[in-house]
Amino acid sequence: MRLRSLSLRNFAGSEARDLDGFQPGLNVVVGDNEAGKSTLLLALRSALFQRHRAQTEVIRLLAPYGRQVRPEVVVEFETGGESYRLRKGFLQKPEAELTWATGSLTGEAVEERLAEIFRFNHSGARKAKEGDYPGAFGLLWADQGRAFQGLDLGQGRDAVAASLEGEVAQVLGGDRGRSLLLLAKARHDRFFTDRGRVSVNSPLKAVEDRLAELGRDLAERETLARSYQDKIERLHRQRDRLRGYERDDVVRAAERSLRAAEEALAGLGALQREADEAKRALRQAELAREASVERIRARETSTHAARRAEAQASETAERLAEGEARLTREAEALTHTEARVEAARALEERLAAHAGRAARRAEARQLAAALVAAEARHAQASALVEKRAAVSRSEPGFDAGLLKTLDALERAAREAAIRLEGASPVLRLLPLDGRGARADGSPLEAGSALRIDRPLRIDLDGFGTIEIEPGGDGETLRREADRAALALGAKLRAVGAPDADDARRRARENEERVRERDRLDAQVRLLVPEGLAALAETIAADRTRLADQQESEPADEDVGDWDGARRDLADAERSAGAARQSVARAREAVAALRSEAAHAGADAHRRAEELRDAERDRPHAALVADLAAADTERAGRALAFAQRRDALEAADPETARRTLESRQRALAAVREDQSRLQAEVATLEGELGSQGLVSLHPEIERLRGEIAAAEAQRQRLALEAEASRLLHQTLADAQREARESWLGPIKQRVAPYLRLLHAESDVEFDESTLEIAALRRRGTEERFDRLSMGAREQVAVVTRLALAEVLKRGGHPAAVILDDALVNTDEVRLQRMHMVLQRAADMGLQVIVLTCRERDFRDLGAPIIRL
Structure with a gap:
């Protein structure tokens, strides 16, 4: 396939675009970012592979944003020795038209013819997505940012395989071999997944699921049968237990035992009440004794507390006297230090x-000192200012603008003279026998060159006259040259310069004076940034201030050691500070002692008063007599309680109570067991009446028969599945072995390209997918996905070109389009990639490079089409 031209109207972001002049070999399409390079590839893909009536999301994105217009694409291409012109319009009034030298098609017939030409199939295709390519075009056309990812063979794998089979003499059996493998794969996939596991849709899986279901049903029926038999046996047992309860009159016997236990326990109630009353009286006597003990203990505690408070008050008063004496001493020391x-x-x-x-x-x-320095700076700056005034004078008009104007006028005159010379033919007269010639009356020497740039009359001795009129643009070019020379002369006269060299010399002298003046100004600013006038004012002010200071300063007197005085003051202030802190602490201590002495005296007085009041209310001797009386009362109550307790224990109330509780539990258990047996018997009778054991046996036998049949079917399908697995594995192994010979033609075509890029290197392919697996350089193998982005990009492009050769030899339309495919390649490798692309062109491939970096392909020697 060879692309000849491509035109767009209202397509994506491009209103109109016409590209023609595509050559059979290399072509470079250059455009800035967002200029529409990738849109060209999208347009070509849409024209060749998208149905014109499609309404997919990909097609809707072809229209310019926010506009209801019809995107149109026109493609002119050659393939199979025929030239075609394809026109398609999408969305609004969609149409398609394909014309060639001997015919034309419209509508859906165009889509079928394109599928036939480019070897792809519209029917059964999945919903198109952006970036999808049918057939081998995902391999041939590399979208922006995808070249380094690998080949992306996709559907192109079949096209490459078909092309390779022609070169390796049908090693896989051609279409018949592929059909056989596909049939074996279909039989294998009927039972297994790609990983060799049983497929969820496999008939073997369905039979195994049926077997499992029948097994569950059989187990359920057998469980029901066993449950029915168990219920019958349990019903007989429970009926026998109920008849035993009725025969032995168990409930009435338990009721009689309970009444006897209740009567025995009732007789113990009076003894228990007497014992409880004696126990309460004993407890009251013990409480009264405890109260007497507590009153005596409280009186002794108050006595001890009053004595301790009096001793504390005396001790606090002594410490207060000591603190006040210390405060007096600290105050005297502070006065001396201050x-x-x-x-x-x-x-x-x-x-x-x-x-x-x-x-x-x-x-x-x-x-x-500063005054002397300022006066020196003032003198130096004044000398620089005078020098600047001497170089400030310059000639007007001779500046950089004049130089630019002269250069432009001279360049225009020179270019006009060159164009005139190029457009004017040269005439040489070579007369015979010494004959002469004259041009416009002036003699011409034999053999001299005469440039024809204006109308000319030549007189030839013995021949006559020749009048020559220069053709083309000669007269116009001569006038341009004259105008350019006149303009240059007018400019020189305007500035009063005899020639351009003199004008340049004077302009350069002016520029030198300006630079010297700027240099002197910079020195003055550096020396006196505040300005000469400001510096002069500063000098005058400093002189006055210096004179005032010298007049007013009195003579010094001897006042002693400055450092020693400062140390004495510091020591004295530290001592005074320490003394003030000591006085403050002493005052705080005295205040605390005074507060403590007052509190201790008050507490001692309060406790003494409380003790006197308590003695007046109840003397200590009376409290001792109360305790003796309480001890006597408690002893009597304890004897009475012991007598009542002994009488109750002799009657054994615990045994009577436990006997009653046991009889109550026994009666409740008997009644509950009888009720439970009656309810269970009724339930079992109801359940057995609604179920039939006899009906379960035929169902169980039927299920066993179905399981046997399903097991036989499972064995047959398992044998068939294993046979399909073995057949597919055998054919796949044979295909893998045969594919080794595929790699020969591919590597053979990759090798010349790869030698231009990497010496002593080879590409390794995945035998099943034909994708690039690794790059072997100097005996070292590197996985393709571990290479740098630039290396992956270069190897993928080289391999893509080699496979394009394979496709071309197999009769497949094989133009290669690379959209910014070498953006990660350095300059050295880029030059080698140029040789790779040139070789591909020499092998008869059309290669179209879309790029935003024209400088990278300027030396490629290919036609450049600019957007």
């Missing part, structure tokens, strides 16, 4: 005044 601080501070102030006078004298010295 006097030392005042004396040291007075000395420090005298020394500070002396230091201030010394600082002012140092400032005066610095001011004098």
